[in-house]
Amino acid sequence: MNSSTSSSETDPDWGRSITACMGTLIGAAVLVLALMVVVDPYDSGKLGLLGINGVDNRLTQITAASRARDPNFDAAILGNSTAQMIEPVELSRATGLRFVQLYTTGSAPREQLAVLDFFLRNHRQVGALVIAADPGWCVHARPKEEGAPFPYWLYDRSVVTYAVRLISWQAIEQAFQRLSIGLGWRQRMNPDGFVSYEDIWPPGQFKEANAPRDPVPAVSAEERAIFPEISALQDVVRTLPADVPIVIIVPPTLANVVTKPGTDVALDRAACDCALKKLIVDRPHSNFISYRVDNALTRDRDNFADFIHYRPKLARRIEQGIIASLRDGESATIDF
DSSP, rough: OOOOHHHHOOOOHHHHHHHHHHHHHHHHHHHHHHHHHHHOTTOOSOSSSOOOOOOOOOOHHHHHHHHTOOTTOEEEEEGGGGTTTOHHHHHHHHHEEEEEEEOOOOHHHHHHHHHHHHHTTTOOSEEEEEOOOOOGOOSSOOOOOOSOOOOOHHHOOOOHHHHTOOSHHHHHHHHHHHHHTTTSSSSSTTTTTTGGGGSSOOTOOOOOOOOOOEEEEEEEEEETTOOOOHHHHHHHHSSSOOOEEEEEEOOOGGGSOOOOOTHHHHHHHHHHHHHHHHTTOOOOOOOEEEOOOSSHHHOOGGGGGGSSSHHHHHHHHHHHHHHHHHHHHOOOOOOO
């Protein structure tokens, strides 16, 4: 055996170096975690000692948590980006409620339900809910989750589940953004969450993209009545006081992708609409409105950025329908 190798393996300086290195790494991890605890990088309300308000990030899956716990709001708009153009300030001004936008880009119903649950846990009194129900709510079996994983840990009840996710580059970046907001070096996002996608899809442009994917029709009448995502929403609705208004809208699409009457897809859509409508039965000032229709407004491509993302002209009409519903309930006259 080589004597120099043997001596290096038993050299006490070598052992002390390893110990010092490990100690440094552990110390650094403890300091980072302490920073995370003090700052609460995602403004979840589970941690944080500095009293910084808000975040600045366009990743709606993580920024929705900050808005969903904000006590300045008592009503919420939920959905994916097909709900994005509904302006909370317009609903607030007309109803006297305080609306916040909680849309999450590309989200599925179960992800929206996680955000809704977080909102409800942080608000003892709820003024109203507006839910944009795209075709994802009409599936007959919950699909496997695809794409980037949704941060359920952020909306989870457990502080521990949240804390173990805070040693990451994303969390560190979020922490420094939050510190910058606290120091006045950076502006927080619009507190009510409204962001227009016309910033990236200017008026006058239409993208041949995002054609709606209607669920595969059920093969039997019994299966046609099964909507697990709607059932999960029903479980949440049952926990709400009877006087909390709920307005469920089906977002508009370009007319040429509206389901054709008499087809299996149309029959499925009608069954889904019926299931959604049952959610608001006997609730005052509540309504179900399907804007997925074929009319002059939805035939005009200038009213859309792509097949499913509508422009402000249609958003204003939808807001009027929501406002009329919250004022007059199912008897509201909806002009679209």
